[in-house]
Amino acid sequence: MATPAPVHHPWGRVAAGCLFLWACSAVAVVDGPGDDRRGYERPDFETRSRALEARVGIHGDLVARALEQHLGLPLLGFPASAPLSEERVALGRKLFFDRRLSLNGTQSCGMCHIPEQGFTNNELAIAVGIEGRSVGRNAPTLYNVAFLGTLFHDGREESLEQQAWQPMLHPNEMANPSIGFVIDKIASLPDYADLFETAFDGRGPDLETVPKALASYQRTLVSANSAFDRWYFGAETGAMDEAAIRGFRLFTGRAGCVACHAIEQDHALFTDQRLHNTGVGYARSQRREEPGPSRVWLYPGVSIDVSAHLIRSVGEERVPDLGRYRVTSDPDDRWRFRTPSLRNVALTAPYMHDGSLATLEAVVAFYDGGGTPNPLLSPLVRPLELSDSERAELVAFLRALTGEYRSLVLDAFAAPLGDVGVERRVPARPTEAE
Ligand code: HEC
Numbered sequence: 139m140a141t142p143a144p145v146h147h148p149w150g151r152v153a154a155g156c157l158f159l160w161a162c163s164a165v166a167v168v169d170g171p172g173d174d175r176r177g178y179e180r181p182d183f184e185t186r187s188r189a190l191e192a193r194v195g196i197h198g199d200l201v202a203r204a205l206e207q208h209l210g211l212p213l214l215g216f217p218a219s220a221p222l223s224e225e226r227v228a229l230g231r232k233l234f235f236d237r238r239l240s241l242n243g244t245q246s247c248g249m250c251h252i253p254e255q256g257f258t259n260n261e262l263a264i265a266v267g268i269e270g271r272s273v274g275r276n277a278p279t280l281y282n283v284a285f286l287g288t289l290f291h292d293g294r295e296e297s298l299e300q301q302a303w304q305p306m307l308h309p310n311e312m313a314n315p316s317i318g319f320v321i322d323k324i325a326s327l328p329d330y331a332d333l334f335e336t337a338f339d340g341r342g343p344d345l346e347t348v349p350k351a352l353a354s355y356q357r358t359l360v361s362a363n364s365a366f367d368r369w370y371f372g373a374e375t376g377a378m379d380e381a382a383i384r385g386f387r388l389f390t391g392r393a394g395c396v397a398c399h400a401i402e403q404d405h406a407l408f409t410d411q412r413l414h415n416t417g418v419g420y421a422r423s424q425r426r427e428e429p430g431p432s433r434v435w436l437y438p439g440v441s442i443d444v445s446a447h448l449i450r451s452v453g454e455e456r457v458p459d460l461g462r463y464r465v466t467s468d469p470d471d472r473w474r475f476r477t478p479s480l481r482n483v484a485l486t487a488p489y490m491h492d493g494s495l496a497t498l499e500a501v502v503a504f505y506d507g508g509g510t511p512n513p514l515l516s517p518l519v520r521p522l523e524l525s526d527s528e529r530a531e532l533v534a535f536l537r538a539l540t541g542e543y544r545s546l547v548l549d550a551f552a553a554p555l556g557d558v559g560v561e562r563r564v565p566a567r568p569t570e571a572e
């Protein structure tokens with residue numbers, strides 16, 4: 139994807155050549171890591187992060203957008219007990235970006251599921267939660283999460299309503315001591331006064347309404363109508379280029395990807411929502427710790443070498459991630475992880491449950507080599523013997539799966555931040571720009 143030349147600007151990185159804020163917002167750069175620390179070893183390193191207050195958003199009509207038919211996806215479904223409404227979505231979005239939902243007011247959902255980074259985090263292989271504690275797994279994208287019935291890398295939850303309390307209570311994520319604690323806190327915040335009651339027929343924040351609101355917002359993060367969708371489901375010849383078309387043939391043919399990353403007759407989620415052993419988890423369990431010192435960058439241009447012994451003494455012990463086994467205790471489930479969707483995969487690096495593969499090229503090379511052999515490896519993963527150009531074609535195909543998402547990112551930018559003492563300026567703009 140072409141990225142406009144960055145310019146230094148008080149509103150962050152905006153497309154070069156735009157003079158007025160209003161004109162800019164429609165073309166503002168809404169993706170890419172803010173600070174991947176490339177060049178951190180140089181003393182003149184300059185951060186690419188943008189100040190949060192500087193992000194300019196445009197509210198979109200999320201409910202109407204979500205309920206539309208999106209080329210390549212089924213119609214959005216939701217539990218009968220949790221119909222979408224504008225009030226619920228707005229409330230869910232407010233909660234999602236509210237740092238006060240964590241024990242010490244520092245961590246919101248949106249800080250691990252970052253809108254401009256594919257609703258995941260491009261800068262971290264594994265997520266970092268409250269007080270810098272490691273979560274041990276890569277944050278998945280939330281695009282199209284409404285269509286998933288198998289949640290988390292080990293598939294331990296089935297619905298967004300069940301899922302939502304986990305990050306809020308996990309000691310390494312938002313670290314709240316109990317559900318009651320969160321509910322009391324929200325009830326005490328004046329800016330939530332009446333919002334729950336209006337959205338939920340008079341009910342205040344409680345065990346059910348908090349996750350329902352969060353789920354409502356997340357269900358609107360629908361993204362399809364990609365080049366692939368227009369070519370395959372829309373019969374638009376020319377929507378996808380030749381290399382990607384050859385990549386599609388490999389994906390559905392000799393490379394065998396479609397066996398797990400499923401494509402149906404009239405839609406494609408690119409996941410069978412099942413759990414498989416591709417060897418990623420096994421590979422990590424076999425990795426030995428580096429015996430020597432590790433270089434730690436303190437600030438641009440300044441590093442120290444820290445001994446492995448010292449790092450062990452401050453960090454938590456790394457327990458191997460056995461995937462589905464953690465849920466079932468069945469030895470055959472060791473290193474099985476859920477097949478992720480591949481929609482928008484170009485936006486959601488790094489890859490796999492542990493973020494161990496940095497690029498799509500690395501992912502394709504991993505499959506080409508037959509995954510990581512282990513006694514429980516899925517028989518569907520085997521050496522492919524692809525040529526260099528075939529590997530590039532598979533990557534081109536994966537890049538053609540990026541759907542429409544810009545209006546969702548701009549809408550997220552317009553959400554209130556829920557920070558102690560920070561009020562957002564939200565310019566009123568009726569239109570949405572994809
Ligand atoms: C510290 C970072 C962090 C925070 C904060 C966080 N998440 Fe996550 N999220 C993750 C990680 C990591 C996973 C994967 C965990 C796993 O598979 O065990 C995840 C998984 C999910 C999933 C499942 C997605 C899928 O494809 O299976 C959803 C939905 C989700 N988070 C929503 C939320 C919501 C809502 C909040 C706020 C209440 C939140 N997250 C806060 C890191 C975070």
Ligand code: HEC
Binds near residue numbers: 397478491492
């Ligand atoms: C046996 C089923 C299976 C087959 C076949 C398969 N995959 Fe996967 N794929 C998975 C699973 C499971 C994961 C997640 C593994 C993990 O998290 O450790 C995954 C992860 C990925 C990811 C990373 C997505 C992300 O968001 O992290 C990409 C990209 C991918 N596969 C592409 C492919 C391609 C291209 C092929 C064909 C060459 C392929 N897959 C074949 C099951 C499969």
